[in-house]
Amino acid sequence: MKFGGTSVGNIDRIKNVAKIVKKSVDQGNSVVVAVSAMAGVTNELQKKAENISKNFNPEDCDLLLSSGEQVSTALLSGALNEIKIKAKTLMCWQIPIVTEGKHTNSRIISVNTDIIKKFLNQNFVVVIPGFQGINEQLRINTLGRGGSDASAVALAKCLNAVRCEIFTDVDGIFTTNPDVNSKAKKIDKISYDEMLEMSSLGAKVMQTSSVQSAMLNNIEVYVKSSFKNTDGTAIINQNKISYDKVITGVAFTKDDAKITLQGVKDKPGVASSIFKPLYENNIVVDMIVQNISADKLKTDITFTVKRSDFERTNSIMKSLIKNLDYEKIISNDKVSKVSVIGAGMITYPGVAYKMFDSLYKENINILAITTSEIKISVLIDEINVENAVNKLHSVFDLD
Ligand code: ADP
Ligand code: ASP
Ligand code: MG
Numbered sequence: 001m002k003f004g005g006t007s008v009g010n011i012d013r014i015k016n017v018a019k020i021v022k023k024s025v026d027q028g029n030s031v032v033v034a035v036s037a038m039a040g041v042t043n044e045l046q047k048k049a050e051n052i053s054k055n056f057n058p059e060d061c062d063l064l065l066s067s068g069e070q071v072s073t074a075l076l077s078g079a080l081n082e083i084k085i086k087a088k089t090l091m092c093w094q095i096p097i098v099t100e101g102k103h104t105n106s107r108i109i110s111v112n113t114d115i116i117k118k119f120l121n122q123n124f125v126v127v128i129p130g131f132q133g134i135n136e137q138l139r140i141n142t143l144g145r146g147g148s149d150a151s152a153v154a155l156a157k158c159l160n161a162v163r164c165e166i167f168t169d170v171d172g173i174f175t176t177n178p179d180v181n182s183k184a185k186k187i188d189k190i191s192y193d194e195m196l197e198m199s200s201l202g203a204k205v206m207q208t209s210s211v212q213s214a215m216l217n218n219i220e221v222y223v224k225s226s227f228k229n230t231d232g233t234a235i236i237n238q239n240k241i242s243y244d245k246v247i248t249g250v251a252f253t254k255d256d257a258k259i260t261l262q263g264v265k266d267k268p269g270v271a272s273s274i275f276k277p278l279y280e281n282n283i284v285v286d287m288i289v290q291n292i293s294a295d296k297l298k299t300d301i302t303f304t305v306k307r308s309d310f311e312r313t314n315s316i317m318k319s320l321i322k323n324l325d326y327e328k329i330i331s332n333d334k335v336s337k338v339s340v341i342g343a344g345m346i347t348y349p350g351v352a353y354k355m356f357d358s359l360y361k362e363n364i365n366i367l368a369i370t371t372s373e374i375k376i377s378v379l380i381d382e383i384n385v386e387n388a389v390n391k392l393h394s395v396f397d398l399d
Pocket of ligand 3 (some may be wrong): 004146151204205206207
């Protein structure tokens with residue numbers, strides 16, 4: 001069972017979480033709980049680091065950010081003890097949960113379950129801080145924002161758990177972010193592929209890497225409310241779902257930036273020379289569109305990056321104007337991506353037309369388009385996002 005930040009956001013809520021855990025124990029389950037930091041705590045810690053330095057050492061940043069989960073772990077254990085449930089806390093290094101990769105964005109590679117199982121066998125509920133692990137150099141790592149979901153899925157996998165339950169502040173996965181569209185509906189079942197698209201395209205209700213890990217390991221995940229005792233959403237294999245809708249959900253991001261290089265020489269090696277320096281500077285590129293060159297001499301290349309990488313990307317591109325041989329750079333950091341996602345579209349024609357026509361009717365201009373088998377994404381001006389989301393939600397019969 002994993003409880004997110006809002007679910008452990010204050011003392012009463014932690015007491016409520018203890019009751020939910022007790023109920024599961026009373027039903028005969030052995031329970032391992034992963035907790036997030038209390039709501040807002042990780043943001044506050046991050047702000048403190050930024051106020052100290054713009055170049056705060058990532059290793060120390062991990063040490064700092066991971067501390068929020070330690071607090072909620074201890075508090076939940078105390079709350080469980082208070083209602084006569086035996087609980088044992090384990091920090092990631094005591095298990096250990098081993099991670100690899102970059103500080104502030106690492107991934108779990110193994111969990112030694114011996115000590116967890118020992119306590120489970122002694123009828124303890126084991127409470128573990130989410131969002132962290134230790135690397136081979138015994139340094140604390142964190143798993144990227146929202147990473148407690150990844151901790152829960154990794155624990156479920158390594159413990160061969162019967163269920164992985166993600167308790168949060170909404171009733172489950174909705175057809176779109178319910179904060180933005182009040183007509184959003186809870187989805188009962190969603191496939192791993194769809195959820196992976198939804199979360200990577202902006203529905204941060206589940207962290208993307210946790211969905212990927214659940215999919216690769218075939219772990220059924222149930223997302224539900226910690227405030228209401230209702231069925232949530234099952235994230236499961238596509239063959240267990242029958243589709244009566246073409247589109248399952250609409251997702252959006254609000255942190256994109258677009259860069260267009262105009263008049264780039266149309267010759268082999270150009271794309272490679274544009275994206276090499278971005279790779280060397282660790283900048284992740286998302287959408288890429290290259291126009292067909294009408295005169296076979298020059299073309300335009302547009303790509304998007306996270307807004308936080310915008311300034312860096314812009315200056316790298318400007319510094320390369322001679323080498324890359326392009327005429328003009330046009331940048332815009334107020335763009336957003338809106339996507340429709342649904343395994344139903346594989347067998348249903350006309351989804352792209354319906355999407356583009358609906359946006360046209362709202363007078364929304366499309367700046368770039370990308371597709372996969374089960375999603376279509378468009379880049380639009382950020383100012384139009386909510387209008388686009390609501391329109392698509394209604395046109396695709398999700399209201
Ligand atoms: P937790 O702290 O429990 O991990 P998060 O804030 O990470 O919770 O995720 C839950 C939030 O995700 C919701 O409150 C909602 O604002 C947002 N969200 C975005 N898209 C969706 C969606 N499609 N369905 C449900 N929630 C969504
Ligand atoms: N506390 C971390 C965050 O806010 C991890 C999590 O909540 O999943 O990103
Ligand atoms: Mg979360």
